[in-house]
Every structure is written in C-alpha cells, then in structure tokens.
Amino acid sequence: MTDNGPPPGESETPGDSDGSVEAGGGAPPAPTEEARRLPKWLVPGLIGLVTITAGLLTWRAGQLGSASAYEDRQSVGQTITQETQRTEAGLETAHQASGYVAYSAASADAIALEDLASEAADQGRTDVAADLLRRAQQTRENAEELAAASGTFGEQSLLQQEVTGEVAGPFDVAERFDSNKAAAATGITSAGVLDPQAWADQAEDTRSRVRLLRWATLAMLIAVAAYTVAELARRRTTRMVAFTVGGIVYAGTLLLVVPGAW
Amino acid sequence: MGSTTDTSREGPVELADEAVEDRYRRRVGIILALLAITGAWIAVLATDAATAESTTTREATRLAVQAQSADVLAKGVEAARSEIEAEVDAFDSREVFSDPDALEATLGIEIDPARAAQRRAAAEEQVESAFSTDGAAVTELAETAAALSLEQKATVDARITWNAKASQYETVLTTLAIAVFLVGFTLVIGRRLRPPVAVPGVFLAIFCIGWAGVIYSHPIPEVDQDAIDATAAGKVALSQRRAEDARSDFTVALESEPDYLPALWGRALATLLAVNPDVLDTMAVTDTSQSAIEPAARDMQTAMDNGGDQDPQTLAVAALARTLAGDWDAARDTIDSAIDLNENGVELYLWRAAVSVALGDSDEAQHWLDEAQNRFSDLDGDRRRELVAQYFTVLEVVSATTPDQAQLATEFTEQAVAAATEASVGRALDPSGQAPVTLDVVEATFADDTTTLRFSYDGIPNDAAVAIVGYERPAPGATWVQPAELFYAGEVPSGGEGVTINTPRSCAPVEYRFDLYVEGQLVDSVTSPGVDATC
Numbered sequence: 001m002t003d004n005g006p007p008p009g010e011s012e013t014p015g016d017s018d019g020s021v022e023a024g025g026g027a028p029p030a031p032t033e034e035a036r037r038l039p040k041w042l043v044p045g046l047i048g049l050v051t052i053t054a055g056l057l058t059w060r061a062g063q064l065g066s067a068s069a070y071e072d073r074q075s076v077g078q079t080i081t082q083e084t085q086r087t088e089a090g091l092e093t094a095h096q097a098s099g100y101v102a103y104s105a106a107s108a109d110a111i112a113l114e115d116l117a118s119e120a121a122d123q124g125r126t127d128v129a130a131d132l133l134r135r136a137q138q139t140r141e142n143a144e145e146l147a148a149a150s151g152t153f154g155e156q157s158l159l160q161q162e163v164t165g166e167v168a169g170p171f172d173v174a175e176r177f178d179s180n181k182a183a184a185a186t187g188i189t190s191a192g193v194l195d196p197q198a199w200a201d202q203a204e205d206t207r208s209r210v211r212l213l214r215w216a217t218l219a220m221l222i223a224v225a226a227y228t229v230a231e232l233a234r235r236r237t238t239r240m241v242a243f244t245v246g247g248i249v250y251a252g253t254l255l256l257v258v259p260g261a262w
Numbered sequence: 263m264g265s266t267t268d269t270s271r272e273g274p275v276e277l278a279d280e281a282v283e284d285r286y287r288r289r290v291g292i293i294l295a296l297l298a299i300t301g302a303w304i305a306v307l308a309t310d311a312a313t314a315e316s317t318t319t320r321e322a323t324r325l326a327v328q329a330q331s332a333d334v335l336a337k338g339v340e341a342a343r344s345e346i347e348a349e350v351d352a353f354d355s356r357e358v359f360s361d362p363d364a365l366e367a368t369l370g371i372e373i374d375p376a377r378a379a380q381r382r383a384a385a386e387e388q389v390e391s392a393f394s395t396d397g398a399a400v401t402e403l404a405e406t407a408a409a410l411s412l413e414q415k416a417t418v419d420a421r422i423t424w425n426a427k428a429s430q431y432e433t434v435l436t437t438l439a440i441a442v443f444l445v446g447f448t449l450v451i452g453r454r455l456r457p458p459v460a461v462p463g464v465f466l467a468i469f470c471i472g473w474a475g476v477i478y479s480h481p482i483p484e485v486d487q488d489a490i491d492a493t494a495a496g497k498v499a500l501s502q503r504r505a506e507d508a509r510s511d512f513t514v515a516l517e518s519e520p521d522y523l524p525a526l527w528g529r530a531l532a533t534l535l536a537v538n539p540d541v542l543d544t545m546a547v548t549d550t551s552q553s554a555i556e557p558a559a560r561d562m563q564t565a566m567d568n569g570g571d572q573d574p575q576t577l578a579v580a581a582l583a584r585t586l587a588g589d590w591d592a593a594r595d596t597i598d599s600a601i602d603l604n605e606n607g608v609e610l611y612l613w614r615a616a617v618s619v620a621l622g623d624s625d626e627a628q629h630w631l632d633e634a635q636n637r638f639s640d641l642d643g644d645r646r647r648e649l650v651a652q653y654f655t656v657l658e659v660v661s662a663t664t665p666d667q668a669q670l671a672t673e674f675t676e677q678a679v680a681a682a683t684e685a686s687v688g689r690a691l692d693p694s695g696q697a698p699v700t701l702d703v704v705e706a707t708f709a710d711d712t713t714t715l716r717f718s719y720d721g722i723p724n725d726a727a728v729a730i731v732g733y734e735r736p737a738p739g740a741t742w743v744q745p746a747e748l749f750y751a752g753e754v755p756s757g758g759e760g761v762t763i764n765t766p767r768s769c770a771p772v773e774y775r776f777d778l779y780v781e782g783q784l785v786d787s788v789t790s791p792g793v794d795a796t797c
Contacts, residue, residue, distance in 0.1 A: 068313075072320040083327040087334050094338020097393065098345055104392040105349035108385035112358045115381050120371045128369050173339050173395035200320065207313050214306045221302045225295040232288060 043231040043243065047224055050250050054220035060262060061213035068206035075199035081191045089180035092151065093173060096180075099150030100171040106143030110136040212261035216253045223249040290449055290460075297442050297467055301435060304474045308431030311424050314482075318421035325414035332407035339400050342393075349389050353382065401498055408494035412524060416485040423482050430477045434470050441467035489519035496528050500535065503542070503768070508532035526565035527579040530558040534583065539768030539797060540736060544745045545655045547586050548737035548769050548797040555587050574604040585613050585656060588663035590620040608637045608649055616656035619671050620664045627674060635681075647746045650678055654731065654744035662741045672784070679729045679751070680782030686751040687727040691782040697721050701730075701778040703790040705760060708770050713748070716760030722780055728754055729779040734771035737797040742775060769797035 117132035144162075147153045152171075153161070184190065226246030233239045353359045359382050362373040444463025448456040496511030512529035515522055534541055537549035562570070562580045570576030577600035584593035597614045600607065611634035618627035634653075638646055657675050661668040684691055698721055705716040715732070722728060732748025735741075747763050771792035778786040 065313075069316065072316060076320055076323050079324040080327050083331040086331040090331060090335030090338055093335065094342055097339060097342035101342055101345045101349055101389065101392050105352070105385075105389050108388040109353075109356055109358060111388070112381040112385050115377070116358055116365075116369075119374065119377060120369065123371050125369075125371050128371055132369075170391055170394040173393060173399070177335065196324065200324070203320065204317065207317065211306075211310060211313065214309050218299070218302045218306050221299055225299055228295060229292070232291065 043227050046246065046250075047227045047231070050220050050223045050227065050246070053250070053254070054217050054224070057213050057217045057220065057258070061210045061217065064206050064210045064213065068203045068210060071199050071203035071206060075196045075203060078191075078194045078196035078199060082194045082196060085184040085191075086181060089177055089184050092180045093177040095150055096152045096176060097171055097173060099147055099152035102150075103143045103147040103152055104171075106139050106146075110139040110143070113139065209261045212257055216257045216261060219249050219253040219257070223247075223253070286456075287449060290445060293445055293464070293467075294442060297438065297445065300467070300471055301438050301442070304431055304435055304438065304470075307474065307478060308428055308435065311428035311431055315421055315424035315428055318417050318424055322414055322417040322421055325410055325417055329407060329410035329414050332403070332410050336400070336403040336407045339395065339403060343395075343397070343400055346389055346392055350386050353385060359385065401502070404498045404501070405491070405494045408497045409491050412485075412490045412494055412497075413487075415524075416483070416490065419483045423480070427477055427480065431474065434474050434477065437473075438467060438470040441470060485522060486518045489515040489522050489525065493522065493525045493528060496525065496532065500528060500532055500542075503535065503539065505532050505536035505539070509536060521564070521568040523565050523568065523570050523573055523576050526561045526568075527570070527576045530561040530565070530583060531579055533558040533561070534586075540743075541586070544734075544736070544743045544767075545586065545652055546734075546736040546740065546743040546769060547659075548740050555583070558583055559587075571599060572603070574600060574607070577603060578607060578610065581610065581613060585617060586659065588620075588659060590617050590664070593617045594621065606637070608634055608641070609652060611637065612649055612653040613656055615674070616653060616660055616671075619657060619674050620660040620667055622667055622670065624670055624673075627670075631674070631678075644746075647682075647749060650682065651744045651746035651749065653678060654733075655742075658733070658742040658744065675731075676779070676782065676784055679731060679777075679779050679784075682749075683727050683729045683751040683779065683782055687753065689727070691727055693781045693783045696780055696783060696785060697723075699778065699780055699785040701776060701786040701788050703774065703776060703788055706774045706776075706790040706792070708765070708767070708793050711764060711766040712762055713765040713771075714760060714762045715748075717776070719778065722754050724754055726754055726780050727752070727782070729782075731777045731779070733775040733777070734767075734792065735773040735775075736767070736769040736771060737795055738772055740797075770795065 113132050113136035117129040117136065120126075120132060121129035144153075144158050148155055148158060185194070223246045226242045226249060229242035230239045230246060233242060357365070357368065359378075360368075362375045362378045365378070366373045441463045444459050444466065448460045448463075451459065492511045492515035496508045496515065499505075499508035499511055509529055509532040512525045512532060515525035516529065519525065531542070533554045537554045538547050540546040540548070562576070562583055565573075565576045566580060570580070577596055581593060581596040581600050584596055587593075594614070594617050597610050597617060601610050601614065604610070611630050615627045615630035615634065618624075618630055634649070638649075641649070654675055657671040661671045680691055700720045702718045703715075704718050705714055707714045717730070729751040730749070731744060733742040733744050734748070736743055745765065747765055772795045773792045774790045776788055776790070777784055778788075
C-alpha cells in the first residue's frame with residue numbers, strides 16, 4: 001500500500017483490467033509494465049503537437065476571416081459603384097424619356113400644322129399655308145433643340161432625321177437604359193470591371209473555410225482532452241481508448257477537414 | 263506502542279485521504295475538460311452567428327443600394343409616362359387642334375371637321391405610342407424596386423437576429439467562464455468549502471449549456487421570396503390605386519407568410535381603398551356602412567400581435583384606420599406608439615392633435631399642433647397644404663362623430679386657417695370691427711376630373727386678408743373632406759372669372775361647402791350641390 005499502486009478497483013495490468021490472472025510456471029513471463037506502457041514522452045508530446053496544430057488552425061481561420069471581411073467590403077464597394085452607375089443611367093434615361101415625350105408631342109404638332117398648311121394650300125390660300133409651314137418648321141427646330149439639350153438625340157441623329165424626314169422612335173426605355181449604363185461603365189474614367197457578386201461568392205466560400213477551421217479547432221480540443229485522459233487515467237483500457245480516440249480525431253481532422261479548409 | 267499504534271492508524275487514513283483527493287482532482291479535471299470543449303462549441307456557434315451577421319450585413323447593404331437605383335429608374339420612367347397623358351391633354355390648348363370653327367375664324371380658311379379630327383387622332387396616337395415600354399413594363403420596374411426594398415428589410419431583420427445571437431452567445435461564454443472558475447477553484451480550497459462552490463459552478467455550467475441550446479434553437483426570420491414578390495406587386499397596385507389587385511396580391515403573400523407585416527397592413531389599406539377609392543388621396547371615407555373596417559381591423563390586429571406594435575409603418579396604418587373609424591382612445595394610443603418610433607411623421611402629430619380635440623383636451627391638442635408646426639419649416643408650401651387639408655378632414659370626422667366637440671374642432675380649424683392666412687399675407691391679422699360679409703357660390707361644377715368654381719362676395723374690405731376653404735362631400739351621407747387644392751388664403755381675390763383646377767377623383771363630389779374667413783374669422787359658410795354620386 002505504500003508503493004503508490006492503483007487504488008482499490010483499479011489496475012494497470014492488462015490481466016487486471018479484464019479480470020484474468022497470469023498463472024502457471026510454463027507460461028511465458030508476462031511483459032513488464034514498463035514494456036507495455038506507452039513511451040512517457042509520447043502523450044505529452046502529442047498534446048503539444050495537437051495544441052500547436054490547433055493554434056495554426058486558429059491563426060489560419062483568423063487570416064481567412066480577415067480576407068472574408070475584405071471580400072465583403074469589395075463586394076459592397078463594387079455594388080455601390082455599380083448601382084451609382086445604374087442610378088445615373090436611370091436618371092438619364094428618365095430625363096431622356098421625358099424629353100422624348102415632349103419631342104414627340106412637338107413633332108405631332110408640327111405634322112398637324114403641315115397638314116393644315118396642305119389644307120390651306122388646297123384652297124389656294126398659299127399665304128396661310130406658308131405661315132403654317134413656317135410655324136411647323138419653327139416647332140420642329142425648337143423640339144430638336146430641346147431634344148438635343150436633354151440628350152434624347154445626338155446632333156447626328158437629328159441630322160439623320162432631318163435628312164430622311166423620319167422620326168426616330170418609339171423610345172425603348174430598357175434599351176436606352178442599357179446603353180446609358182454601358183456608356184457609364186465603359187468610359188475611360190469608369191471604375192473598370194465590376195463583379196460584386198463574385199466578391200460576395202468568394203466571401204461566402206472563405207467563410208465556409210473559416211467555419212470548417214473553427215470546427216477543426218474544436219476537434220483538436222477534443223483530441224487534447226482525449227490525450228489528457230490518456231495521460232492521467234489509471235486504467236490501462238481507459239488510457240488506450242482515450243489515446244486511440246485522440247489519434248483518430250486528430251488524424252481524421254487533419255486528413256478530412258484541414259486540406260479543404262486551409 | 264502507543265506511538266507505533268498511532269502511526270499505523272494515521273498512515274492508512276492519510277493514504278485514503280490522498281486517494282479520495284486524487285479521485286476528486288481527476289473528476290474536476292474531467293469536468294473542466296468537458297466545460298472547455300463545451301465553451302469551444304459555444305464559441306464556434308458565436309463565431310458562426312457573427313459570420314452570418316457579417317454576411318447579412320453585406321447583403322442588406324447591397325440590397326439597399328440596388329433597391330434605391332431600381333426605385334430611381336422606376337419612378338423616373340413612371341413620371342415620363344405620366345407626361346404622355348399631360349401632353350395629350352395639352353393638345354386642347356394648341357391652336358392647330360382647336361375647334362374647327364375657331365380655327366376657321368382664326369385662319370380664315372375652311373376646315374374639314376373630319377380631317378381636323380383625323381389630325382388630332384394622329385397626333386394623339388403618335389404621343390401615346392412614344393414609348394415602346396408599355397404600362398405593364400413600367401409596373402414591372404416598380405415591382406422590382408419594391409421587391410428589392412422588401413428583401414432588404416427582411417435581410418436587415420435576419421441581420422438583427424444574428425447580431426442578437428452572437429451577442430447572447432458571448433454572454434453565455436462569459437457566464438460559462440465563471441462556472442469554470444467556480445469548479446476549478448475547488449481544487450485549491452478546503453473540502454468543506456467545496457460543495458457550496460462546486461455545486462453552483464456545475465449548475466451554472468448546465469444552465470449555460472441549456473441557454474446556448476435555447477439561443478441556437480431560436481429561428482432566424484426568413485421571408486419566402488414568393489411572399490416578397492407578391493407583396494411588392496400589391497404595394498405597386500396600391501400606389502396605382504388598383505385596390506382589388508392589391509388585395510389579391512397581398513392575400514397571395516399571406517398564404518405563404520401569414521404574419522408578414524407589409525402584406526398585412528397592405529391588405530388592410532387595400533380593403534379600405536376598395537370601398538373608399540379616394541381615402542389615400544383625400545382621406546375621403548365614402549363607405550358609410552364602414553364594411554371595410556372590420557376585415558381591415560382584423561388584419562391590423564394580426565399585424566400588431568406579430569411585432570407590428572414595434573413597426574412604424576404598421577402603427578401608422580393602424581393609426582390612420584382607427585382615426586378614420588373614430589375610435590379615438592385606440593387612435594390616441596396607436597398614434598402615441600407610432601410617434602415614439604417615428605418622431606418625424608408630421609401627419610401623426612396633426613392626427614394626434616385632432617384626436618385630442620375629439621377627446622376634449624384642448625391643451626393637449628394645442629401641444630401636438632405646435633409639435634407639428636415645429637416640423638413644417640423644412641416642407642414646401644404644397645406639402646404643408648396637403649398636411650393641413652388632412653388635419654381639417656380629420657377635424658370634420660371629429661365634428662361628425664363627436665358632436666360634443668364640434669365647437670372645439672371649429673376653433674382649431676379656425677386657428678389653422680388664420681395661421682395659413684398670416685403666412686400668406688405676411689402680416690398679423692386684425693379680426694376686430696368686421697362688417698357683415700356674405701359669400702355666394704355662382705358656379706361649382708365637377709367634370710372630367712376638373713372642378714370649376716366661381717364666387718361672388720359682398721362686404722369684404724379691399725385690403726382684408728381672406729381665406730376660402732372648400733369642402734367636398736364625396737358620397738351621400740359621407741363626412742366632409744377638405745381636398746388640398748380647394749383652399750385659398752391671401753388678399754381679396756378679384757373674383758368674377760372663377761377658377762378651373764385639376765381635381766382627380768374616383769368619387770365625384772355630391773355637395774360642396776365653402777367657408778369664408780376674413781382676418782382669420784369665420785364669417786360665412788355656404789353649401790352648393792355637386793354632381794351625381796359615383797360612390
């Protein structure tokens with residue numbers, strides 16, 4: 001009782017652990033306790049190894065967490081830039097649409113004046129017809145000036161219309177919005193290629209890796225706990241089971257989780 | 263011998279104690295290891311929650327700007343489309359499209375009426391087909407913008423929940439650290455002190471584990487995308503005053519999300535709008551049987567029971583419904599709650615002032631009126647007029663439903679009219695020494711969403727400051743409504759020619775009332791028949 005042996009009910013020998021007893025002079029000598037015991041340095045060494053691994057995983061998770069925050073900011077920043085372009089394009093489109101309505105009304109007015117002039121000319125009232133045609137021309141010119149000022153038509157488009165006599169239209173909001181957007185995005189001073197969704201997806205992917213690394217770190221902690229039990233337990237079976245569990249958890253985590261998450 | 267015997271007895275006792283101590287330490291060690299693992303698990307959950315919060319924050323921010331740009335496009339295109347109608351209306355004033363007889367007189371030529379009609383039709387056709395984008399496409403743009411906005415709000419709700427979870431997990435971790443300390447501390451204190459320290463520590467740890475479980479099980483609010491899309495369609499239909507479409511869309515949304523607040527209050531509004539077509543424009547309640555009040559109130563109650571009492575928009579809609587229903591006590595409580603959550607809502611202060619009038623508390627009414635006026639300075643004149651018109655209309659509801667307070671309502675109306683008149687003429691009013699004044703309605707007609715008015719009056723000094731406040735009765739038996747446009751305050755108008763103003767109405771006025779104020783005093787009030795009822 002003074003040799004610091006196991007307390008009642010506990011044993012360090014395999015025979016004791018399963019209740020059998022080595023007996024008989026013919027039997028080979030039982031291995032000594034020291035021979036069956038794991039090397040003294042092994043479990044503490046593994047505890048240290050697993051702890052360092054957990055530290056590395058935590059460090060990597062921190063790195064990736066920082067990267068995902070950066071990716072988030074990129075995604076938000078690019079979204080704002082992209083939507084600013086869309087807002088500018090939307091405002092421009094609305095302005096141009098409004099200009100087109102006014103242009104269209106003025107054109108209709110001019111066409112009606114020309115028709116009225118034709119009616120007057122048919123009655124031999126060339127003076128009235130000439131006056132009406134002059135007013136129609138004036139109306140057109142005013143309308144074109146306003147349309148150019150609002151950006152509804154470029155000067156060249158107006159020239160084309162004047163030469164051919166065809167009124168451009170109707171106004172396609174979607175098409176004009178797309179072209180205004182494209183103009184905002186492709187200028188020499190534009191913000192370049194924007195892909196906020198790609199950054200968002202990348203942030204999500206990075207966060208998934210961080211999450212896996214956190215769970216891996218938790219698994220490492222479980223392995224440390226198992227190795228601690230393996231170091232402290234008095235029952236050999238307990239020690240071996242704990243040692244095995246620790247090894248499986250550690251190796252399993254390293255092989256299955258870490259490569260994908262790192 | 264004695265000493266030998268003592269030694270032989272103490273030895274086993276010491277060894278037994280040591281064995282017990284050793285066992286205790288191992289148990290504590292195992293408990294601490296388990297708590298450490300539990301703590302790490304909770305820390306992982308906390309990190310997950312924080313991560314999810316970051317993700318939802320990013321998405322909420324992105325959705326906010328996307329919703330904003332979509333809204334700009336939708337509103338801009340909508341405004342441009344509304345110009346088409348205005349341009350077509352403006353053809354009436356263009357000489358070339360004027361009446362053939364008038365044109366003949368002006369130009370001195372013969373005008374073929376058929377050809378003139380053809381010219382007009384061709385011009386209208388040209389302007390009306392100015393856009394290849396039809397009304398449905400414009401509505402779709404508006405629905406996209408509304409859906410993005412609703413999605414953003416839903417994401418913000420999710421973000422708030424994730425934030426709460428992350429913060430609660432941190433509290434759990436801190437509490438668990440205390441539990442770990444208590445259990446670990448027993449290793450260095452005497453045996454007798456251990457139970458009162460270790461037992462609370464273990465219970466605290468168990469409590470923490472349960473607490474973390476409860477936090478984990480708390481659901482993250484999510485809104486079904488179909489419900490968002492249907493609600494967005496309903497909101498756009500509501501803004502376009504398509505009450506039945508709106509009701510149908512909101513009902514679709516509520517089938518998948520029965521507690522979705524925007525759909526609940528949206529359907530309540532659509533229900534009110536279906537039987538009171540002008541209620542959202544002039545606050546006109548034409549459904550005198552109040553058949554819509556009950557279903558709308560039911561939706562609002564469901565909304566209030568599901569967090570609507572913390573949502574400014576839900577509270578504002580509830581306040582409107584309760585005010586129009588004349589349920590003054592409930593209206594007072596709801597408006598107070600709404601003001602608590604949105605102190606910028608100027609309407610709320612004016613409604614609250616009117617509710618105080620209904621409850622007979624003039625001091626409180628004055629207080630709320632002052633609060634409203636304090637917020638008027640940033641608003642332009644037309645907006646102020648709209649707000650004051652609403653206020654007058656609610657005061658008319660007060661007079662109609664609470665005759666005991668009719669006099670007080672009249673006094674508060676008079677006060678607001680005087681303030682508007684003073685602001686218009688730029689001097690203090692002088693109500694003393696007024697001679698008798700009379701107002702006659704020469705003409706008050708309504709046709710094609712246009713009101714034509716002509717008055718004659720007698721006895722008004724030339725330099726007096728006057729106000730004429732017009733009211734409409736939108737349906738037989740309905741309460742008077744004060745539309746924003748039927749209001750004049752300023753110097754004495756020259757009169758004679760009358761005015762014609764654009765007054766789009768679903769419910770044609772069946773009766774008019776005009777109150778004449780001179781130097782802020784009500785001096786005459788006359789009524790005039792309107793047109794046949796359409797509501």
